[in-house]
Amino acid sequence: xxxxxxxxxxxxxxxxxxxxxxxxxxxxxxxxxxxxxxxxxxxxxxxxxxxxxxxxxxxxxxxxxxxxxxxxxxxxxxxxxxxxxxxxxxxxxxxxxxxxxxxxxxxxxxxxxxxxxxxxxxxxxxxxxxxxxxxxxxxxxxxxxxxxxxxxxxxxxxxxxxxxxxxxxxxxx
Ligand code: AMP
Numbered sequence: 001x002x003x004x005x006x007x008x009x010x011x012x013x014x015x016x017x018x019x020x021x022x023x024x025x026x027x028x029x030x031x032x033x034x035x036x037x038x039x040x041x042x043x044x045x046x047x048x049x050x051x052x053x054x055x056x057x058x059x060x061x062x063x064x065x066x067x068x069x070x071x072x073x074x075x076x077x078x079x080x081x082x083x084x085x086x087x088x089x090x091x092x093x094x095x096x097x098x099x100x101x102x103x104x105x106x107x108x109x110x111x112x113x114x115x116x117x118x119x120x121x122x123x124x125x126x127x128x129x130x131x132x133x134x135x136x137x138x139x140x141x142x143x144x145x146x147x148x149x150x151x152x153x154x155x156x157x158x159x160x161x162x163x164x165x166x167x168x169x170x171x172x173x
Pocket of ligand 1: 018
């Protein structure tokens with residue numbers, strides 16, 4: 001599967017100078033979507049994982065498929081203000097802008113191993129924020145997954161210790 005051909009690229013979105021890698025063009029292509037979910041399952045097949053944390057919004061779609069395949073609990077890391085219950089939160093900076101992610105406190109028990117899933121890893125700030133939440137609650141990051149990696153933004157400096165896995169990397173924009 002040539003994922004590069006499937007992934008839609010939109011220059012100057014959401015602001016000038018950013019090349020946006022749009023994974024929704026994977027979701028509209030069933031063989032590509034199936035390939036991605038199968039590869040994810042293979043990459044973490046030997047990993048002991050107690051649950052999946054999916055990051056809003058495109059991470060939800062990938063994380064839910066993986067969680068169902070492995071029959072694992074799925075919890076959502078949502079943008080600030082969306083979750084109705086008591087939450088733990090972490091703020092972070094994006095390749096473009098600032099954001100806060102929240103998780104329902106009771107969904108994140110301690111002493112568990114979590115796989116954190118998003119669509120793309122740029123600076124690693126988003127995944128690092130969720131990893132911090134996991135560790136603050138006394139749990140462990142079992143792995144990190146993004147379909148796309150942008151290693152030139154040096155995400156390894158933030159999340160390299162979690163051995164993040166990607167299916168396709170782009171070396172520049
Ligand atoms: P970061 O926290 O810098 O690793 O940014 C990752 C998050 O921002 C992911 O949730 C992505 O969906 C989004 N993102 C950042 N840069 C891009 C990009 N160039 N194309 C598509 N999504 C991006």
